[in-house]
Amino acid sequence: MRASSIDIHPNATWSTNGITVAGGNGWDSKTNQPWLPWDLYVDDDQTIYVVETANTRIVEWKFSATNGKVVAGENKAHQLKWPRDVIIDKENDSLIISDWENKRVVRWSRRNGTRGETIISNISCIVVAGGNGKGNRLDQLDYPRYVFIDRDHSVYLSEYENRRVMKWEKGAKQGIVVAGGQGQSLIELNKPEGVVVDQLGTVYVTDYGNHRIMRWPKGATQGSVIIDGNGYGAQSNQLNGPVGLSFDRHGNLCVAEFGNDRVQKFNIE
Numbered sequence: 001m002r003a004s005s006i007d008i009h010p011n012a013t014w015s016t017n018g019i020t021v022a023g024g025n026g027w028d029s030k031t032n033q034p035w036l037p038w039d040l041y042v043d044d045d046q047t048i049y050v051v052e053t054a055n056t057r058i059v060e061w062k063f064s065a066t067n068g069k070v071v072a073g074e075n076k077a078h079q080l081k082w083p084r085d086v087i088i089d090k091e092n093d094s095l096i097i098s099d100w101e102n103k104r105v106v107r108w109s110r111r112n113g114t115r116g117e118t119i120i121s122n123i124s125c126i127v128v129a130g131g132n133g134k135g136n137r138l139d140q141l142d143y144p145r146y147v148f149i150d151r152d153h154s155v156y157l158s159e160y161e162n163r164r165v166m167k168w169e170k171g172a173k174q175g176i177v178v179a180g181g182q183g184q185s186l187i188e189l190n191k192p193e194g195v196v197v198d199q200l201g202t203v204y205v206t207d208y209g210n211h212r213i214m215r216w217p218k219g220a221t222q223g224s225v226i227i228d229g230n231g232y233g234a235q236s237n238q239l240n241g242p243v244g245l246s247f248d249r250h251g252n253l254c255v256a257e258f259g260n261d262r263v264q265k266f267n268i269e
Helices: none
Strands: 019-023 037-042 048-052 057-061 069-073 083-089 094-099 104-109 117-121 144-149 155-159 164-168 176-180 192-197 203-207 212-216 224-228 242-247 253-257 262-266
Touching (some): 019 037, 019 048, 037 083, 037 242, 037 253, 037 262, 048 083, 048 253, 069 083, 069 094, 144 192, 155 192, 164 192, 176 212, 203 242, 224 253
Antiparallel strands (some): 019 262, 037 048, 048 057, 083 094, 104 117, 155 164, 164 176, 192 203, 203 212, 212 224, 242 253
């Protein structure tokens, strides 16, 4: 994910009940049935692009739509295989897609594109976080999941096994714990996934194992639950396996749920 342009008040609250803006009709391959939605991107016009890992496709949901439109992939040879992330390249009017199983990044035109163009594949990379073996030291990572890069080029990583979110400043030899621990209390995370950081440095993270969304202000030693806290389930005030999250330009929060095969939108109050 790239830097957020959202400026959210540090005491902002969101509605208790979410609105289903994509899916919620069970899992399958129909365009109103996202199957294992992994991540999402919300465009300026509130169009939502949903990454469907099991359906190997990216589906576009216009504002208030009851069906999505496949705009990339969908079980065709030499296209996508278990995609994990998507962002918009506005300059080229394209989708930039992390094509996980194919080990590449592809650019896919939004102007009736029929296949992607590989833009990153089998290249040498520069280590910006970790690289010192698996572990829980500040210079190590254990099962990193989601990445967010802020305007200062600091890298934020959610670590599934270490149950924390780390910040690695540009050029740093070790990271800083900015959220996390173990268990279910407000100082802890259980299998964190998606992470977004606003302009104030506040960390928003999907607490997958605890089925909730948490907020950790910059420098805080404990977080606060901003969405859910009602145990996992399929009601409008519940989550089941939240993974990706994204804010729209108004500060409304959209969450992709692995367990419910839907995207929920929680309006800012």
